[in-house]
Amino acid sequence: MSSDIKHRIIFLGPPGSGKGTQADLLSKYFSIPHISTGAIFRETLENDKELGPKIKDILAAGNLVSDEMTVNIVEKRLQSDDCKNGFILDGFPRNIDQANSLASILEKMSLPLSYCISLQVPEEVLIERILGRASEGAGRSDDDEEIVKHRLQVYKNQTEPLCKFYNDLGNLVEINGLGEVLEVNKKILEKIQP
Ligand code: ADP
Numbered sequence: 001m002s003s004d005i006k007h008r009i010i011f012l013g014p015p016g017s018g019k020g021t022q023a024d025l026l027s028k029y030f031s032i033p034h035i036s037t038g039a040i041f042r043e044t045l046e047n048d049k050e051l052g053p054k055i056k057d058i059l060a061a062g063n064l065v066s067d068e069m070t071v072n073i074v075e076k077r078l079q080s081d082d083c084k085n086g087f088i089l090d091g092f093p094r095n096i097d098q099a100n101s102l103a104s105i106l107e108k109m110s111l112p113l114s115y116c117i118s119l120q121v122p123e124e125v126l127i128e129r130i131l132g133r134a135s136e137g138a139g140r141s142d143d144d145e146e147i148v149k150h151r152l153q154v155y156k157n158q159t160e161p162l163c164k165f166y167n168d169l170g171n172l173v174e175i176n177g178l179g180e181v182l183e184v185n186k187k188i189l190e191k192i193q194p
Contacts, residue, residue: 006086007032007192008111010093010102010171012162013119014155015148016126016133017177018184022119023090025185032086035077037094041065042140062142062151064094064158071101078105086114095158099165115192116166119177119184126152 007030013019020036027034041059045052055065064070074092077083093099106113121129127148134143142151166172173191177184 006111006114007088008086008106008114009088009192010113010116010166011088011090011119012116012159012166013177014121014123014126014159015151016130017119017121018129018181019090019119019177021181022117022177022184022188023088025181026188027088029189030086030088032088033080033082034088034090035074035083035092037065037070037074037089037091039091040073040077059142060147062147062154064154067095067097067101070094071098071105074102075105078109078111093162096161096165099162113169113171115173116162116171117173117175117188117192118163118166119175121177123152125178 007026009023009026011019011023020038023034023036041055045056045059051069055069058065070092074089078087089102093102127145130143130148131145134140142148163172163174173188175184175187175191
């Protein structure tokens with residue numbers, strides 16, 4: 001799709017809400033990069049001999065990596081050439097301090113945010129989805145039931161307050177994340193098409 005509009009989008013949603021899948025579809029639709037901090041950290045864990053060991057226990061426990069390391073990684077990534085036409089952030093920001101850091105990064109680069117898409121899915125469904133994924137062997141090492149519950153709690157305490165943060169800025173778009181992948185994608189596109 002070619003367009004002069006530069007979409008700079010944040011995806012908010014608890015673990016299992018399908019935000020990675022939806023971010024991916026949207027990234028292909030608009031031909032803009034999908035930046036998943038979770039994926040970056042999993043890759044760091046596997047391949048970075050220096051940083052990998054530092055984040056191993058944090059990821060395994062479902063806790064948040066330090067804001068300093070996270071913000072540094074995202075800031076560098078946003079300065080890459082391929083972000084010039086827009087980008088989709090998935091998994092960042094994850095708390096108010098990260099949101100404030102992102103605001104200063106974007107302000108420095110004179111890049112206004114377009115939307116913050118919040119995917120909403122009831123908690124029972126989230127747990128079912130993630131544990132289902134794990135039992136099919138498609139899960140991740142942090143998909144154990146206790147860790148999943150902890151990740152959901154971390155989301156509630158630290159990330160959910162960002163809905164109000166972005167609502168106050170006028171950027172929030174709330175989407176019901178129940179239903180087929182393509183139906184949810186359609187609902188998102190209806191809200192963000194010019
Ligand atoms: P989830 O499906 O739980 O939302 P993600 O793939 O987004 O998972 O993230 C996996 C893990 O990576 C998180 O539990 C956390 O340890 C780390 N992580 C991802 N994004 C961030 C972030 N913005 N700040 C700190 N830690 C993060």
